[in-house]
Amino acid sequence: MHNFNSGPSILPQEVLAQTANAVIDFNNIGLSILEIGHRTNWFVDVMEEARALVKELMQLNEHYEVLFLHGGATTQFMQVPMNLLDNNATAAYCDNGVWGSKAIKEASVFGHVNVVASSKDKNYTYLNKNFTVPQDCTYLHLTSNNTVEGTQWHQFPTTNTPIVADMSSDIFSREINFNLFSLIYAGAQKNMGAAGVTLVVINKNILPKTNRNIPAIMNYQNHIDAGSLLNTPPVFAVYVTLLTLRWIKKEGGLAIMQKRAEQKSSLLYQTIDELPIFHCPIQKEDRSNMNAVFYMQDENLQNLFLNVCKENGMIGVKGYRTMGGLRISMYNALPLESVVAITDLMKDFANKN
């Protein structure tokens, strides 16, 4: 099968094999990964190796802490302003799609929001290039890759304001100077592992930013002080992340992930642009290397195309429920062969229709 799911999505086959083994017998200790205490050396070693690999792969400097927290990015939509935004303070937000909009809504529960950039006027088909962040903003929030709309920041805004980025759908897919960000978060279920854990990378200098009385489990500082073991963590999901991080390192790190992503997305976008029956509305320089969002010129052909995909073992090609159209996700674990297979099928379908 070819798995183009947008998330939860494809994982490396060897990670799945190692995971299945650990469910039966973790590290040959005679117990399942699901049955060991989170404060045993067995699991503390898992957590520490995973945190160290994140630091290594992202080349983070000594100011950064790495946390693995319960929940998904949606929890961070709340947790970020709860920790960083005072009632009377203002945060700058970029409004470039469904998820960014949800983040804005949550921030407004805690303080003021200034939408400093929005591409809503053109249905989120591009990213804003020139905008300024007022000096009084506590932080600037953006979504590095818009999973639903198919855009990706290839050049990040330059600002003195601390940047907070939701990197859920392109984390570990490219080389970036991650030290330019004050806080990065990413749900695991795309490039990193299984749903149920979120990576949070924090520049410690950004804490504390608020005098709010923060519930213990939501307080970043508590998690930092506890070495990401404040309460029982999502043990299994952290372990799958560790295996995936090991795989990324073994394959050659972020440089190789980026090279592969560019190969796959170039082939796909070239095919879309060359075939008149397909149409990608996203401005070329903003197109995502992770999620290609496109449409059929003749809407009536869409169901036929989706059926042909299904018959050929290609799943996850349908667009986001509120968007319609088509979406092909090309995360780290998706082999080039899958993109070759679907572009061949697209060409064949175009010839026949």
Add this chain to the structure above:
Amino acid sequence: MHNFNSGPSILPQEVLAQTANAVIDFNNIGLSILEIGHRTNWFVDVMEEARALVKELMQLNEHYEVLFLHGGATTQFMQVPMNLLDNNATAAYCDNGVWGSKAIKEASVFGHVNVVASSKDKNYTYLNKNFTVPQDCTYLHLTSNNTVEGTQWHQFPTTNTPIVADMSSDIFSREINFNLFSLIYAGAQKNMGAAGVTLVVINKNILPKTNRNIPAIMNYQNHIDAGSLLNTPPVFAVYVTLLTLRWIKKEGGLAIMQKRAEQKSSLLYQTIDELPIFHCPIQKEDRSNMNAVFYMQDENLQNLFLNVCKENGMIGVKGYRTMGGLRISMYNALPLESVVAITDLMKDFANKN
């Protein structure tokens, strides 16, 4: 090995085998449980069966909704008052151990707390029998089984105030009239599955109790409206819970779980009480059938005893980090043979020392 861990803890062997298979190939669809979208029929069926099994096993009436949410009980310490307790309102809390105390602390972030019962005076070695809940209290919160201290409510307080219970460590271990509770929550990693998901059972009539502007991801009503699929749930952890619930039903439901728990705990407490080198400080009628907490009369023997346990493949016997002493957890999946094995070892140890 004999796994007496307090959580994450032992799971049924057949659940582990089924889980490992699903990590490679879920339901023979050619994809891993980790790679399927949460809005596919494949996963929606998992979620719906799990929710229905909870209702069936707990014999809940039509007023109840079943949710599987991210995080552990610690998240619920915050989420319960965030949803139910207004700034100026008061909630009644029972203070019977480490976890209940943490729940009290979190509730006080949101409103007023009235500690209506506490066994702190005798180091949490008993549960309060006669206490009243003032009429003006929004709800009464208690911990049905105190994992760290080794006490368990065998008879719940009678009150007109809605009862909220943390049942993390004895959920599905006994027959209770669950319809007497307004809200029940339980982290999965003891009797129910893998860490990273929490069961929340709500009597809908208790919502909404507050005018607070609740962050979207924390609002119970949002999760109810979305059928427990508000955002990407912890897919894997929900699936392991489903397999465990199926196992509980197949074995004979809560009546059988209770019978086995009573068999195991009777044997263990009888052994402790008969052997002068051991000592259980918990008042007899309040002793937990899940977690037996006890001490050695001669503290110097404790490390020797723990070493003998380890040599005999018995793990998880050490008490909670702040408590010292010994603790043997006997969750649903622990076979009677494991309790027989450790009581034999205790008798042998007593003879030799």
